[in-house]
Amino acid sequence: ETGVTQTPRHLVMGMTNKKSLKCEQHLGHNAMYWYKQSAKKPLELMFVYSLEERVENNSVPSRFSPECPNSSHLFLHLHTLQPEDSALYLCASSQGSGNTEAFFGQGTRLTVV
Amino acid sequence: GQSLEQPSEVTAVEGAIVQINCTYQTSGFYGLSWYQQHDGGAPTFLSYNALDGLEETGRFSSFLSRSDSYGYLLLQELQMKDSASYFCAVKTGRRALTFGSGTRLQVQP
Numbered sequence: 673e674t675g676v677t678q679t680p681r682h683l684v685m686g687m688t689n690k691k692s693l694k695c696e697q698h699l700g701h702n703a704m705y706w707y708k709q710s711a712k713k714p715l716e717l718m719f720v721y722s723l724e725e726r727v728e729n730n731s732v733p734s735r736f737s738p739e740c741p742n743s744s745h746l747f748l749h750l751h752t753l754q755p756e757d758s759a760l761y762l763c764a765s766s767q768g769s770g771n772t773e774a775f776f777g778q779g780t781r782l783t784v785v
Numbered sequence: 786g787q788s789l790e791q792p793s794e795v796t797a798v799e800g801a802i803v804q805i806n807c808t809y810q811t812s813g814f815y816g817l818s819w820y821q822q823h824d825g826g827a828p829t830f831l832s833y834n835a836l837d838g839l840e841e842t843g844r845f846s847s848f849l850s851r852s853d854s855y856g857y858l859l860l861q862e863l864q865m866k867d868s869a870s871y872f873c874a875v876k877t878g879r880r881a882l883t884f885g886s887g888t889r890l891q892v893q894p
Binding site for chain 2: 676703705707712713714715717720727762764772773774775776777778779
């Protein structure tokens, strides 16, 4: 098992669909993150879950909804997305939310049509 | 807020040395990290500098000057497999890392 596993690797969805991205980490970490990566832009932090707190980037639209049922699993629920939401969505984990070494999954390449 | 600047692209030849710079503007700075990402792959951790100076890990070294809000990643004896995007990231307190836009390094034969 790789450290951080994301499914699916690729997803094409219509603007009226509802889908979910899944992330699982096998590293025993206690913090997990969702990042959005668009071409030629910085990795944009969307959500953080840790033992201490859940932190959100206030600029993330409500059509993105995270869920973290336990320290090993993280979901990103998607509904009524826009074409500009097409991007690579990366999950990461670390030991502690401020840890400098984060371990990333391979990402889900999302295309909204 | 935080902002980081790094060059968008750098080209070098095999066996050469290349330096990728990163300048940052943050509040509550703790340290600077570097990540490597190959096309289609996940970002992977390379190094972290909390204190001024040079940290060496094999062919890669990372430097930090807190007074200048500046750091760089130095890659020596370049190999074709080093072609990738390199991201600097800052740690500011307990929050997650904030990343730069990335520098795409192309190594030519």
